[in-house]
Amino acid sequence: xxxxxxxxxxxxxxxxxxxxxxxxxxxxxxxxxxxxxxxxxxxxxxxxxxxxxxxxxxxxxxxxxxxxxxxxxxxxxxxxxxxxxxxxxxxxxxxxxxxxxxxxxxxxxxxxx
Amino acid sequence: xxxxxxxxxxxxxxxxxxxxxxxxxxxxxxxxxxxxxxxxxxxxxxxxxxxxxxxxxxxxxxxxxxxxxxxxxxxxxxxxxxxxxxxxxxxxxxxxxxxxxxxxxxxxxxxxxxx
Numbered sequence: 001x002x003x004x005x006x007x008x009x010x011x012x013x014x015x016x017x018x019x020x021x022x023x024x025x026x027x028x029x030x031x032x033x034x035x036x037x038x039x040x041x042x043x044x045x046x047x048x049x050x051x052x053x054x055x056x057x058x059x060x061x062x063x064x065x066x067x068x069x070x071x072x073x074x075x076x077x078x079x080x081x082x083x084x085x086x087x088x089x090x091x092x093x094x095x096x097x098x099x100x101x102x103x104x105x106x107x108x109x110x111x112x113x
Numbered sequence: 114x115x116x117x118x119x120x121x122x123x124x125x126x127x128x129x130x131x132x133x134x135x136x137x138x139x140x141x142x143x144x145x146x147x148x149x150x151x152x153x154x155x156x157x158x159x160x161x162x163x164x165x166x167x168x169x170x171x172x173x174x175x176x177x178x179x180x181x182x183x184x185x186x187x188x189x190x191x192x193x194x195x196x197x198x199x200x201x202x203x204x205x206x207x208x209x210x211x212x213x214x215x216x217x218x219x220x221x222x223x224x225x226x227x228x
Contacts, residue, residue: 004156031214042202042218043157057215090156097214099145099164099206104156 003027004105006091012111013081021076021108023091031097032074034066035090037107043090049074050097078110086112125225132190134222136203139184143205147216148177148188152199160188160201190224198226 005024013019023032031050035043047056049068063085065077078085088109092102126132138146144165149157163170163177163186170177176189186203200223204216 006156040221042221043216045215048215092156094214098208100214101147101159101162102216103159104149106154106156109154 002105004091004093004103006089006105006108008108009106010109010111012113013078014113015083016080019078019081019110021078021089021091021110023074023076023105024072025091025093026072027093027095027103028071029093029095029103030071031094031100031102032068033092033094033102034064034074034076035092036085037088037090046076081110081112083112086110122220123223123225125227126193128193128195128226128228130193132188132193132197132224134188134190134201134203134224136186136188136219137184138186138203138205138219140205140207141181141184143207143217145206145208146177146179146186147204147206148175148186149202149204150197150199151202151221157202193224193226195226195228198224200224 003026007022033048034046037043045057046060047066063079068074088107090104090107092104094100094102147162148160150160151157161172161175161177163179174191178187200221202221203219
């Protein structure tokens with residue numbers, strides 16, 4: 001059974017129209033991460049939550065926000081999607097920050113019209 | 114720039130042969146390394162990890178070797194099967210500073226298995 005679940009698997013939105021991607025986990029892990037992955041590239045970390053503490057990567061655009069209302073759920077909000085934001089968005093979890101593997105969901109592929 | 118990279122972007126092997134995927138890293142302070150397998154349309158799947166106090170770790174059909182002297186990591190897959198076809202990423206974590214625990218991914222190697 002999937003332990004990191006992302007919904008939807010495919011999302012289409014219009015240029016500039018806000019969109020929210022969802023992630024849930026059944027692992028009860030402390031840390032949840034959001035990555036952006038473009039074709040033939042490695043995943044790029046956007047930000048992560050350690051419990052309720054939010055940690056933003058320095059080069060993550062302000063257009064990207066996140067919410068973690070409880071341990072199990074984390075959301076990625078893109079306030080005004082541009083064509084360059086079309087990508088696969090991956091959610092991952094880990095028990096702790098140090099020396100722990102991250103477990104990934106199967107991603108949401110976002111298309112921008 | 115990235116501190117983790119791969120020597121070969123693509124690797125083609127015959128079914129049944131052993132595969133070796135290589136990875137170089139530049140930060141000698143990194144102390145935890147992971148290999149991921151990513152199939153088309155799916156998220157990265159954890160394969161095996163190794164801590165810097167080890168040189169070798171074995172799993173089912175996979176072995177990871179760590180050479181800290183030359184900052185090199187490799188993944189060996191025994192008796193490669195068609196289901197092993199995927200992109201393989203190495204990743205390191207730096208367990209210090211503001212980026213504690215953040216994965217730094219290599220560029221990825223695409224493994225193709227010929228029947």
